Amino acid sequence: MTSEASDRGFGIVGAGVIAAMHAAAIATLPSARLAAVTDVAAGAAAAFAAARGCAAEPGLDALLARPDVDVVCVCVPSGLHAEVGVRAAMAGKHLVVEKPIDVTLAAADRLIEAARTAGVALTVISQHRFDPGLIELKRLLGDGALGRLVLAEASTKWYRTQAYYDSAEWRGTWAMDGGSLMNQGIHYVDLLRWCMGPVTEVTAVCATQAHQVEVEDTAMAIVRFGSGAVGTILSSTAAYPGFPQRLEVTGTDGTVIVEDGRIVRRAFGPQDGASEAEGSARTGALGGHGAAADPAAIEVASHAAQIADLLAAIEEGRAPAVDGQAGRDALEIVRAVYTSARTGAPVRLTGP
Numbered sequence: 412m413t414s415e416a417s418d419r420g421f422g423i424v425g426a427g428v429i430a431a432m433h434a435a436a437i438a439t440l441p442s443a444r445l446a447a448v449t450d451v452a453a454g455a456a457a458a459f460a461a462a463r464g465c466a467a468e469p470g471l472d473a474l475l476a477r478p479d480v481d482v483v484c485v486c487v488p489s490g491l492h493a494e495v496g497v498r499a500a501m502a503g504k505h506l507v508v509e510k511p512i513d514v515t516l517a518a519a520d521r522l523i524e525a526a527r528t529a530g531v532a533l534t535v536i537s538q539h540r541f542d543p544g545l546i547e548l549k550r551l552l553g554d555g556a557l558g559r560l561v562l563a564e565a566s567t568k569w570y571r572t573q574a575y576y577d578s579a580e581w582r583g584t585w586a587m588d589g590g591s592l593m594n595q596g597i598h599y600v601d602l603l604r605w606c607m608g609p610v611t612e613v614t615a616v617c618a619t620q621a622h623q624v625e626v627e628d629t630a631m632a633i634v635r636f637g638s639g640a641v642g643t644i645l646s647s648t649a650a651y652p653g654f655p656q657r658l659e660v661t662g663t664d665g666t667v668i669v670e671d672g673r674i675v676r677r678a679f680g681p682q683d684g685a686s687e688a689e690g691s692a693r694t695g696a697l698g699g700h701g702a703a704a705d706p707a708a709i710e711v712a713s714h715a716a717q718i719a720d721l722l723a724a725i726e727e728g729r730a731p732a733v734d735g736q737a738g739r740d741a742l743e744i745v746r747a748v749y750t751s752a753r754t755g756a757p758v759r760l761t762g763p
C-alpha cells in the first residue's frame with residue numbers, strides 16, 4: 412500500500428471496452444492515479460498502457476505484487492469476476508468489481524467473503540445510482556413524497572447486433588456472461604431493488620428470438636416486494652433501434668419516471684392533480700446515455716462518482732454505497748428470473 416492514504420494507485424485487470432471507462436474515471440479523480448494494467452491478451456494491455464502512460468504487467472500476480480496498486484478494477488468477463496477479485500483481495504487490494512458481481516450466487520459469496528476476511532473494501536459497479544435523477548428519486552423516497560409504494564417498472568429495451576455477441580467468445584454464454592438481463596438489464600434491476608426494497612417472489616418468461624446465442628435476449632418478470640408492492644422487469648437486446656432505460660415508481664401519492672438517469676416526469680398528489688413534466692429532459696436537452704444501441708457509449712461521471720465513493724469509504728472506514736451485498740441482491744433477482752423462466756413456476760427469494 413502507498414504511504415499517502417489520500418493518493419491511491421489503481422490497477423486494471425482486463426483491458427477491454429469498460430476498462431477505458433475506468434481509466435477515464437480514475438483520471439478525473441485528484442486522489443487517484445492509474446499505475447498498471449494487465450490482460451491475458453498481452454497486446455491489449457500494452458496498447459492500453461501506452462495510450463494512458465501506465466505500466467503493462469504480464470499477468471495478475473505481477474500486477475498484484477506492485478506496492479503502488481492499492482485498488483484493483485476487475486474489468487474481465489463477468490464469469491471471472493470472483494476468481495480475479497478473490498486473488499486481489501487476498502493480496503490486500505481494495506476492489507472495484509464491474510457488474511454483475513459474478514454470474515452465480517456461489518461465486519458472489521466467495522468474493523464477498525474474501526473481501527471481508529482480507530479487510531478490504533468492495534464496491535460492485537452500479538453507476539446509475541449516481542445519476543442525477545436517481546439521487547433525486549432516492550431523496551423523494553426518503554422524504555416519503557410518493558406515499559406508500561405500490562408499483563414499479565424497470566425496463567431496458569436495448570438493441571445489440573449479432574456482431575456484438577460475436578465480438579468476444581464470452582459474450583452470450585451462460586458460463587461467462589448471462590443474457591440480456593444479466594448483462595444489460597441488471598443496472599435497472601439494481602435501481603428497482605434499491606428504490607423498492609427486497610423482492611420476495613419472481614415469476615418470469617425468457618426468450619431467445621433475434622440472436623444466435625445460448626442465453627436469453629429478452630426477459631420479462633413480475634415481482635412482489637416485501638413491502639407488498641408489485642412490479643415488472645423487462646430487459647431485451649432485441650428491441651431495435653434501442654430505447655432509454657426506464658424506471659417508474661408509483662406510490663399512493665404520486666409517480667416518478669426516470670429515463671436514462673434523468674427524471675422525465677413527476678406527478679404528486681392525486682387529490683390536487685398536480686403534475687409537473689420536465690420538458691427539457693423530455694426533449695433530450697439534458698442529454699442522455701447512448702448505450703441503447705452502442706455498448707461503448709456510456710458517460711464517465713457516474714463511474715467516477717462511484718469510484719470516488721469507494722475512496723471516501725476507505726478513508727472513513729465505512730462500507731461503500733454499493734457494496735458486495737448490493738451486487739449480490741441484484742444477482743439474486745436475475746438468477747430467480749432465470750429459474751422461474753426455466754421451471755415455469757414462481758420463485759421465492761429468501762433474502763439476506
Ligand SMILES: NC(=O)c1ccc[n+]([C@@H]2O[C@H](COP(=O)([O-])OP(=O)(O)OC[C@H]3O[C@@H](n4cnc5c(N)ncnc54)[C@H](O)[C@@H]3O)[C@@H](O)[C@H]2O)c1
Pocket residue numbers: 424425426427428429430449450451452455471486487488489490491509510511536538579594706709
Ligand atoms: N458498467 C457498465 O456500464 C458496463 C459496460 C460494459 C461492460 N461492463 C462489464 O465489464 C466486464 C467486461 O466487459 P467488456 O465489455 O469490457 O469486455 P471485453 O471483452 O471488451 O474486455 C474484457 C477483457 O478482459 C480480458 N481478459 C479475459 N480474461 C482475463 C483474465 N483472466 N485476466 C486478465 N484479463 C482477462 C480480455 O482479453 C478482454 O480484453 C463485464 O463484466 C461487463 O458486464 C459493464
